[in-house]
Amino acid sequence: MCRSDVKQAVLAKNDDLAACLRSDLARQGIAVVNLLSSPGSGKTELLGRVLAHAVERGVSVAALTADLATENDAVRLARSGAPVQQVLTDGLCHLEARQVRSRLEGWLPDGTGVLFVENVGNLVCPASYDLGETLRIVLMAVTEGEDKPLKYPTAFGSAHLVVITKTDLAEAAGFDEGAFRAHVHRVNPGVEIVRSCARTGDGVDTLLERALAARTGAPPHRPPLAPHPHGHHHGHDDDPGHRHDHPAEHAHPGSGDPARGDHPAHHDPARTSAS
Template identity: 80%
Template sequence: MCESMDDVTQAVLAKNDGLAASLRDELTGRGVTVVNLLSSPGSGKTELLGRVLARAVEQGVPVAALTADLATENDAHRLARSGAPVKQLLTDGLCHLEARQLRGHVESWLPADTALLFVENVGNLVCPASYDLGESLRIVLMAVTEGEDKPLKYPTAFGSAQLVVLTKTDLAEAAGFDESAFLAHVQRVNPGVEVVRSCARGGEGVDIVLERVLAVRDGAPVHRPPLAPRPHRHDDAASGLTAGRVS
């Protein structure tokens, strides 16, 4: 009897979840806190991450970053300006990262003294939301230019967030962004989650994001959203395909 596509997809996700749980235990035992950053393309997460990395380096925090893209090493070059160790992962078209890929980089590249590892996921609010990477903290970012209804359109991403960052707040008035509606939509899909406002180029929100991450590293309780639905239908995920090339 043939398995349905849903059965295969759920099996792939279940396998990933098992690997992620094992990786989380392993990294926690090593004193490494992993932060998974999810957003649409153009949200400003690379700009914000670069400034958070630079601030961590200034404070003497052993920090590193893995950044994933379908092509180019542009983001890795930008993030490396922070002074933190950075590694680019090219996915050859795959729209998300999986725990298996992260494990491979932890084993082959991660500096031994790392205390914080930021993972900049592929720019996409659909596929990456279904995959646990073994992170200790999941941050979902959204720019004001994307519209206040995005939490309702992407409930799996926003519903699984342990912290939400609203970026490019300096453009809110020009974009006609309704922040009150946005905050209401976030709370509808993820009651109780904190929302941090950020304008990375002006520095707003950078210190707060780093403070929240360091608090998790130091054992502060993390917001635990209810289990979000994972209606992930994708041919690559269902067939178990993963990235084939790493820079």
Template identity: 75%
Template sequence: MCRSVDVQQAVLAKNDGLADALREELTRRGVTVVNLLSSPGSGKTELLGRVLARAVERGVPVAALTADLATENDARRLARSGAPVRQVLTDGLCHLEARQVRRRLEGWLPADTAVLFVENVGNLVCPASYDLGERLRIVLMAVTEGEDKPLKYPTAFGSAHLVVTTKTDLAGPAGFDEAAFRANVRRVNPGVEIVRTCARTGDGVDTVLERALATRHAPPAHRPPLAPRPHDHGHTHDTPHDDAHTQGRTRTHEHGHTHGHEHDDARPHPEHPGHPAHDGAPDRPHPAPPVTPAPAS
């Protein structure tokens, strides 16, 4: 077990070094990276699409990388905003790493970009441990997911610079207890700002964009660590602790699957006319493309 821990720590240390270098490089270019984390179905893509559209409307140069295990559906949706969008296909990898972000940006990111939004894989476990060179980390949660989510995923919520609730128009029907949710967030991340949003009504969209733009000139004052803080439970458990408290920097993940292409420096895919660029595709902004299945590579 100690050897596994050492290997994972080494992987994370290497990633942190790459992330620091990427952050410094992009900061010199005037680009701020915003890393968005949430579970699947939280409404992250819809909210991001609204934020991108608002930025385009205001003349703010933004771009987005969006990651999924498969399909380019989210890139198509985000491209409707008018912002440059690129898809990252992970083929089963449950998170993004700094090396993947860097390689997807090479020869693609428009020179005048002010904010690069990175929509991470829908997952609140693995992505929480990987710094992507961001200056702002946003963790999102739909009001339909339950007030105890921050306690179940303390590494994700504990490493956030900003916590965002989504689908707030459903708070009443879902019986969402906002006071309990805020108390739970404070338990794992005292001092973090919490913003309420609703993509359907537009509530909170400007606030999220303003927080992202503010980090261009100064990082968030609130900068929690990526690793979970030690804590004493004071009670016993009937189930093993294998995964319960090692979500952040202590487990080695063995995926046990094969890939049609590599994760980090994927071989170029054939051009898919009308599809958002991914992996090795050339640099070009994306109009809203038709929704057609991608040919097999």
């Protein structure tokens, strides 16, 4: 079997597991929110605020947070009062559906309405892996530069929602929000863009509301097929699970690819329990 066939088989197996996981959780009325961003975007702090807000409102939420090493993020998120589990990927640059499923077995509390999954800080590898999510959110800090959507079109192009973080630093960073929004909509026309600031709480209520709305059906925006860059290499030649070429036939949730068993069935309200 050639390398490209192996890589496609890895992605196809993940897709099948993700579809089963999504279906199982949907029957339980649970929405899965996959959070993607670069390292240092502030997604852990923002997620902690969202979890705390949910707990204050009496909304049953839980979180899985992934990192290559340390349980620092799980400790931070647990301060919210929500159930939290840490996934250590041991060097793997992304989460996979099998890891999510294995962590949920015997752990996810009864009555959970939303499971937030904080992916590994990376805008390349995680974009190719469906985790069984109902909603995919891509975050970017104002300090990262307005051209990020053009550099990472697969991640931004597969998002149901894009979040600008650390907006309190926008002026100091010289962030051109108009240019950023134009670049996002170039790769993902019509996607909603939300401003947020963990320090002030701006955007926290909006993010929780979007997550809760995902329980009752399709996300408000279903993106088109995202463009896929050429294959990239992480120096793991002997492990196809570390190399991902982003073939078009393995589009992400919401991408409109009927070969994935998605669209519209992938987020069919009939498959999701009402809140």
